[in-house]
Ligand SMILES: [Zn+2]
Ligand SMILES: [Zn+2]
């Protein structure tokens with residue numbers, strides 16, 4: 001799958017003989033590649049077979065990504081700080097420090113806000129917690145139209161723990177009506193508590209996978225972040241051809257200001273077109 005895209009480097013921080021420790025990186029890469037098919041990628045493997053990521057490995061991977069001169073880094077892992085009473089390091093852990101350094105050096109870092117565990121809302125993970133990182137939480141789009149037995153409706157129904165359909169596939173719910181009027185968009189119930197930091201934007205959390213022939217719907221902010229990152233990479237590539245090369249701060253401002261309100265909550269959902277427009281406006285006002 002990774003062979004379909006241009007990969008310059010594969011860095012491995014996990015001592016494992018298997019080629020794919022959990023499949024997570026592959027799932028995330030699939031989304032990045034979908035939105036930014038012409039980009040050149042470096043892959044940094046930090047998740048072990050047990051699903052865990054060591055803090056030191058994440059720190060090193062961020063440092064290496066910065067040293068390798070990447071323009072963007074998608075981080076679909078996070079440190080939940082279980083050792084702290086309120087699951088928050090105050091932005092002072094090694095991961096946060098390294099992320100800040102990398103961003104100061106010009107890296108645009110997009111990171112998943114994190115997922116709550118059962119009934120424990122936790123808090124925004126590091127490095128998404130870092131102010132200058134583009135933190136991405138999740139939203140879901142329910143369809144309030146009657147279920148229609150047609151692929152064209154785009155509707156999909158799910159019965160997973162913590163996931164209840166029908167969801168809107170953003171197509172036409174019925175042949176003669178726009179989907180938009182039926183849509184009810186709200187923050188994902190699996191988001192962490194946004195008490196230590198507020199994500200910059202929300203994006204869809206559902207990711208369909210084929211698990212040994214059985215279709216399965218995964219959910220998590222890990223799948224929301226690469227939608228934002230992949231689209232930003234594509235925007236950056238197009239803007240570069242126009243001679244526009246926005247900074248990390250400009251990308252972050254455009255993402256936040258370009259977001260559109262959901263039906264619930266204070267944080268908006270990612271809007272590619274508005275983000276693009278704002279980045280172009282910023283460049284013409286400064287040059
Ligand atoms: Zn931290
Ligand atoms: Zn609908």
Ligand SMILES: [Zn+2]
Pocket residue numbers: 143153154155167168169170171172173179
């Ligand atoms: Zn729909």
